[in-house]
Amino acid sequence: MRAAIYVGPGAELSVEDVEPIAAEGREVIVRMEASGVCHSDLSVIDGNFPGPPPTVLGHEGCAIVEWVGPEVTRVKVGQRVILSLSPVCGTCWHCLRNETHLCELGLPLLGTLRVRRSDGSVANALMGLGTFADVATVHEASCVPVETDLPSEQLALIGCGVTTGLGAALNTAEVRAGDTVAVIGCGGVGTSVIQGARIAGASRIYAIDPVALKRDTALQLGATDAVDPDDGDPVEQIRSLTGGRGVDHAFEVVGNADLMTQALAMTRRGGTTILVGVPKYDVSLSVPVLPLITQDRTIKGSYYGSSRAHRDFPRFIDLIESGRLDLDAMITKRFGLDDVNDAFAAMRTGEAVRSVII
Ligand SMILES: [Zn+2]
Ligand SMILES: [Zn+2]
Numbered sequence: 001m002r003a004a005i006y007v008g009p010g011a012e013l014s015v016e017d018v019e020p021i022a023a024e025g026r027e028v029i030v031r032m033e034a035s036g037v038c039h040s041d042l043s044v045i046d047g048n049f050p051g052p053p054p055t056v057l058g059h060e061g062c063a064i065v066e067w068v069g070p071e072v073t074r075v076k077v078g079q080r081v082i083l084s085l086s087p088v089c090g091t092c093w094h095c096l097r098n099e100t101h102l103c104e105l106g107l108p109l110l111g112t113l114r115v116r117r118s119d120g121s122v123a124n125a126l127m128g129l130g131t132f133a134d135v136a137t138v139h140e141a142s143c144v145p146v147e148t149d150l151p152s153e154q155l156a157l158i159g160c161g162v163t164t165g166l167g168a169a170l171n172t173a174e175v176r177a178g179d180t181v182a183v184i185g186c187g188g189v190g191t192s193v194i195q196g197a198r199i200a201g202a203s204r205i206y207a208i209d210p211v212a213l214k215r216d217t218a219l220q221l222g223a224t225d226a227v228d229p230d231d232g233d234p235v236e237q238i239r240s241l242t243g244g245r246g247v248d249h250a251f252e253v254v255g256n257a258d259l260m261t262q263a264l265a266m267t268r269r270g271g272t273t274i275l276v277g278v279p280k281y282d283v284s285l286s287v288p289v290l291p292l293i294t295q296d297r298t299i300k301g302s303y304y305g306s307s308r309a310h311r312d313f314p315r316f317i318d319l320i321e322s323g324r325l326d327l328d329a330m331i332t333k334r335f336g337l338d339d340v341n342d343a344f345a346a347m348r349t350g351e352a353v354r355s356v357i358i
Pocket of ligand 1: 038039040041059060160161
């Protein structure tokens, strides 16, 4: 089987033949049908996100179950599953409190070794998944079975970007009908925030991105206004569009401290700033505290859209099937596994809203 392996900061992924390490217990072997290319994969490649090499990258996938371990009870051979980047063990402290996106099984899965390379070295898999491969060994807690005829390339996006973005709007921010929303960064996650805000009934959705393709896609997917930061200070642009007040919810979906500060500055008094983009691991934010208190402001981090995978994945599928959530328009490029590095080149230049490996 082939897998795309991160071998060190700055190096291209190495697509090579590997041997899976024997699966056991509650593990499942799945054949990948489609895998989304997420910015977090690029962060690993660039050394901005800890991911000790060698690691099979890819963490956004739709797959068919090919084999199940002797202790597996949740999935069956032949079933179609979306892989969840956060496992749901169902019994840990967080799972029992309906915070399954914080499941304690996540950390141990990160270090589980999955494949042996031809030089004898062994690799783990990003988020315990490693979807840039023909086949992947995953824990059953990472699998959410789905029943739908939707194309796998759309379902794959639910595994990370769509859930992160839609969930940030619907679960973390709880956007309500009539609310105003600003989204800084309109790639796969940002456009998912925009769609979530549209589905929730936001009156105004401001899409902020320097790339014209992304602004156009954002408008197509539900943004009411597009803001080009190259036309002038985006905070001033948002203020002038909102009567000087700012928005109810400002989302930062890039992971850049300056943009987080902008998001805070374009949030109205009493509003909420939601941090979604994953920054470099050593980024910190300096925030004046007095206005936080006197202006009754909230800053929230949103991990995996505060989602519950087994509740939200079917909910998002229903929204696609009823025509209210459009994932097809988000997919702007498709690549084979051997060309995975081209997908990252497209991401660097901003040519793609979301690419998929099929
Ligand atoms: Zn991701
Ligand atoms: Zn758990």
